[in-house]
Amino acid sequence: MSSASVESVIEQKTVQPAWAGTDDPWEAFRQVEIITLELTQQYRHSLGKYSRFFIELANKQFYGTRCSNCERVYTPPRPLCPDCLHITGWTRLPGTGALMTYAVMHFASEVNDDVRRMSMPIILAYVLLDGSSTLFPHLLKADPQAVHTGMRVQVAYADAPVQHPIHLMHFVASEA
Numbered sequence: 001m002s003s004a005s006v007e008s009v010i011e012q013k014t015v016q017p018a019w020a021g022t023d024d025p026w027e028a029f030r031q032v033e034i035i036t037l038e039l040t041q042q043y044r045h046s047l048g049k050y051s052r053f054f055i056e057l058a059n060k061q062f063y064g065t066r067c068s069n070c071e072r073v074y075t076p077p078r079p080l081c082p083d084c085l086h087i088t089g090w091t092r093l094p095g096t097g098a099l100m101t102y103a104v105m106h107f108a109s110e111v112n113d114d115v116r117r118m119s120m121p122i123i124l125a126y127v128l129l130d131g132s133s134t135l136f137p138h139l140l141k142a143d144p145q146a147v148h149t150g151m152r153v154q155v156a157y158a159d160a161p162v163q164h165p166i167h168l169m170h171f172v173a174s175e176a
């Protein structure tokens with residue numbers, strides 16, 4: 001189900017550049033209309049087989065999936081093992097890990113209120129979580145000057161409501 005609405009504000013004016021005189025070939029087209037459009041859209045989206053990951057984040061628990069055949073553990077979770085195509089199962093992880101690589105970003109598109117609330121720069125981190133076979137990309141909230149590859153990090157959970165469930169978590173420097 002989706003709904004959308006468009007509101008417009010109309011402004012009319014005549015654009016007349018300084019050089020325009022009686023021989024202005026565009027004279028008949030100088031009156032312009034400027035409209036301001038506001039588009040709002042709401043839609044329902046199923047998180048499908050990934051739902052438990054977000055449900056557990058809301059419970060302040062971190063889950064990946066483990067392949068029932070090759071034992072590889074996926075974070076973010078994958079319902080199907082990309083290596084051997086077996087169905088995976090949920091496995092709880094401690095949420096600690098090591099920073100493998102990162103980027104300091106001084107600009108982010110303001111996709112939602114979660115991002116708008118962040119102050120720049122932000123750190124996009126790729127973390128190898130303990131017990132996982134894959135890298136997990138997410139925000140690392142830390143002083144960029146104090147960040148280095150190999151440092152220990154851990155999952156921190158949101159205390160306030162978020163607009164998108166991926167922001168129920170982020171990484172912070174490990175307390176241990």
Ligand SMILES: [Zn+2]
Nearest residue numbers: 067070081084
């Ligand atoms: Zn597998």
